[in-house]
Amino acid sequence: MALMQGGRESVVQCPVCSQQMQSFRINAHLDHCLGVRESDGDDGEPGSKRARLSSGAACGDGTSLAQSGRETAASGTVNDGDRSCSASPSSARGCGTLPGQSPSTAIPLSPFLRRPPSGDQRKTVSLRQLEAKPLAEIMRPSVLAELIGQNKVLGENTLLRTLLESHEIPSIILWGPPGCGKTSLAHVLASNSKKQSSTRFVSLSATSASTDMIREVVKQAQNELKLFKRKTIAFFDEIHHFNKIQQNTLLPHVECGTITLIGATTENPSFQINSALLSRCRVIVLEKLSVEAMETILLRALNSLGISILGQDKEAGSVDGSKESELHISVEPEAIRSIACLCDGDARAALNGLHLAIQAKVAEAKKPQNNFAQQSTLAKKILIKEMHIKEGLQRSHILYDRAGEEHYNCISALHKTMRASDEKAALYWLARMLEGGEDPLYVARRLVRFASEDVGLADPLALTQAVSAYQGCHFIGMPECEVILAQCVTYLSRAPKSVEIYMAYDAVKESLRNHKGPLPSVPLHLRNAPTKLMKDLGYGKDCNNCFLNKPDDNPSPIKE
Secondary structure: OOEEEEOOEEEEEOOOOOOEEEHHHHHHHHHHHHHHHHHHHOOOOOHHHHOOOOOOOEOOOOOEHHHHHHHHHHHOOEEOOOOEEOOOHHHHHOOOOOOOOOHHHOOOOOHHHOOOOOOOOOOOOOHHHHHHOOHHHHOOOOOHHHOOOOHHHHOOOOHHHHHHHOOOOOOEEEEOOOOOOHHHHHHHHHHHHHOOOOEEEEEEEOOOOOHHHHHHHHHHHHHHHHHOOOEEEEEEEOHHHOOHHHHHHHHHHHHHOOEEEEEEEOOOHHHHOOHHHHOOOEEEEOOOOOHHHHHHHHHHHHHHHOOEEOOOOOOOEEOOOOOHHHOEEEEOHHHHHHHHHHOOOOHHHHHHHHHHHHHHHHHHHOOOOOOOOOOOOOOOEEEEOHHHHHHHHOOOOOOOOOOOHHHHHHHHHHHHHHHOOOHHHHHHHHHHHHHOOOOHHHHHHHHHHHHHHHHHHHOOHHHHHHHHHHHHHHHHOOOOOHHHHHHHHHHHHHOOOOOHHHHHHHHHHHHHHHOOOOOOOOOHHHOOOOOHHHHHOOOOOOOOOHHHHOOOOOOOOOOO
């Protein structure tokens, strides 16, 4: 910050926007200027619109934003609908001039924050952008119309769609598998909320946010609500990583409405979120994306990259850029279908897989054609085939979490299919668990339980098979023990089923739990009688069955 003498008052320069002003105005200006910068950092409307949220915020010349806005309106018009400004030459740069500011002191806006033209919503992406950011991040939706595959939650006349259109967002928990659009939906909510003058959006990741950071967010939300009457929407990605103390820190402020909580999680909220916090939020369940939705997302990405589908366009698309203008890339339709199926509903994995295949083929095209080439030459045409996609992905993306809900879902499916004697389905669920990284000994323990619970006396050898399978898995481990588990699962599926022992023991437990009063004592004829006195008292003598009077295997050490 440079200091200069300007008459009697010293003149300082703002370190953010480089505007010069009198020193006693710098604190108020920095508060406003940094507030605009923070607003520009989020995904939503530009800072020029945020700057008009409070009519009392100070500008660089000491006038309020409302007053400076009236002065701007007197000299020209500001059309907030299409972000065009006829009052300033800076309109060619995306209307980055704040009301009352000259073009020289305008705050430049990030191109990612400008509203796309109303006639064409397509994003244009070059290969150079792919070197800086993943394709999944570049193609993240910014408006509700771009969210694909969640019609059950965001369709017409749904609750969440109605709340979005009315700009009334409650505290919600977005629960769904990876890559289904949880974070993208949160960004759309942020974009819609910023169109309202009374909302502020904060985004944090629970994997790196500390308790002090949460308290700071709450403190800022209280100040915003008290001073500017502006609500705060706090988005916490991967909220299941918060511990109990961090969740309890949010609890009273969500309760009183200081912040509106939006949490995203891949884990079951019933297990990972405190019940007190969960009762104050509505859980929105997002489904795994279908193959058709995945294909739509991939085709939109290819359209943005200027890449054509082989056999559908007259000529291959060309990539913008200096040297890239000579590069023509096309993709086989089978490759798109393959990546949509292999990624199992994960749009992030699909887009990143497509990104990897494109980068690999472009890098191959840039290699010298022979050892004596002085410079790299680009191939005129590049074709991405299905084999290139499979080579990059290597294998199907199996959704399985050893510590989460999918763990219990799969073991339940294995148990029920064996109970139904469906050996093929049982082998499928066994493979899902083992290929997903499940501990084979855990599966073996469940098979031992199944052998007694569901097979029981109908086939007493089933228990022997299950125990032997457990010992074999313990001896040799994975992957050799997978065939041992497969044999045991097939045996138990084919075995006759009997729940006689299971039901009988459950009936005994129920009888004990429902018994009223003191439990009856052990009858005398069933008691042990190691001494003469105990025999004289009738211990073990009243029964005529001789085997009841036989000495116990472990008699009492008391001697007659």
